Amino acid sequence: MPFRPGGMATITRKQARHAVTLAALALAVTLKATLGFAGGVVRAGLRGAEPSAGKAASAQPSAFEGLLPAAGALAVGASAIALRRSSASSSKGWSPVALRATRVEWFRKVRRISGDRAVFDVTVKKPMGLVLEYLPDKKGGMRGVGVSEIVKDGNGYELNRKVCVTEEDEGMWILEGDRIIAVNGIETVDASIEDIARLVGESPDDSVVLTLCRNTRLGPIKVVVLPEGEFATVRRNSRLSSAVEFAKGKEIKYGCIDGWCGTCWHRERVTGWLFKPCSDLITTDWDNVMPMVLYPKPEKAGDATLLSPRGQ
Template identity: 55%
Template sequence: AAQRRRRSGRAPAVQLEATRTEWFRKVKRIGNDKAIFDVTIPKPMGVKIQMFPQENRKGMGVSEVVDDGNCDQVNRKVIIDEEPGMWVMEGDQLLCVDGVDVERGSIDDVVNIVSNNGKDEVTLTLLRDTRRGPVKIVMMPGGKMETVRRNCRLSAAGEYAKQGVLKYGCLDGWCGTCWHRERTTNGVFKPCSDLITEDWDSVLPMVLTFRP
């Protein structure tokens, strides 16, 4: 009976939700809204690295996270299951591979390090522009993800991630038909009218659930 009483006195299990402070502790801030962090990914990584095409941006970065690849699996564990660590996004600049500086290196340098590190995993050191770079949108409960540029309308990002049309009852957000609640901030977002602006710090994935 005593055992039954002890069991019944336990608090029910709840889903953990990381706070903004906990997310921000995953990175090192270096000024100008830039953040540096490490991500360890099993081989094959399932991530595409390319030299930046912009004339005013030197170096290389992440151009694609392959669906269902190892990097995508790491992202899902960190973003959706809120496991420890940080996640990778298209647009992140590659600074180091397994501690070796490649900021001014080549794609061949990266391939050589990855191929000859003698391990089953690779650690990437990445730099992210947290206010001007893209944002990761995650539509729950399905966990569909999409990376979108700033000043993109949230409706376009949500529809692309969900592979379907969102329902609207107005075009200025007053009716509540399309409202979504964001997991970490607990804020209400209105896809029919909201834009993804520099207000959002992209260390945080924007995890949205329909009907707040």
């Protein structure tokens, strides 16, 4: 049964003990899967030139193949996650901060290939609400077709909201700069924008499956700001304050220029890392398979209360 925001659940002491057991089993499975991921997936991924990447992607039933543990382990993990979410909703009501996939769960959604790239599938309803463009290579030539814009409130945008904010969808999401290497399993590595539009239009279903390739270390980063749940896509080495202010639609309140006052602090949902938007830069340290989901976490103690932060 899919998770429904706002749902209520009553958990008995016996169920709580059962949940602890499931969580312990899930942790063991996760550790095993993590070691397997680190040790072999890159080597087992798509090899060779990028044209072969598209062919291999279309030959596979899913970009997830070879990454997920056995069905029994999946059932244990899913039970633990569902119970965790039910507990959060029963105790405090639905909260976008309480819902969070782990870093391991995010990384299982993609297949890693050479050059810090990740390949994955997304299923998007038609019309997709995506603007496509030709992607230039380092020599000034073209290297395929990619996503240049995700139209707000379109189907691609709504997919991102369900994956990145509410986590109603457990699949992957779309980022500006993603290269389209297959449509419904048909390779599009050397295809034109017109070819891709034709394949999407000819799809008999209401949805289309895109196989995308993303540069995880050089590509842009999707910043999601809670509780608003608005998105901003930013380049590496951009100021985090610019992304947060764009997503919030207003200035951040802070009383210093280097982050010590604490009034503008934000915490990242998956990693738990603390960010200081007024002084932090978005660097190559972030793996953009995950969105950077931030929520306000201002420091209440200290001299910040004596200052007059910007925006007040």
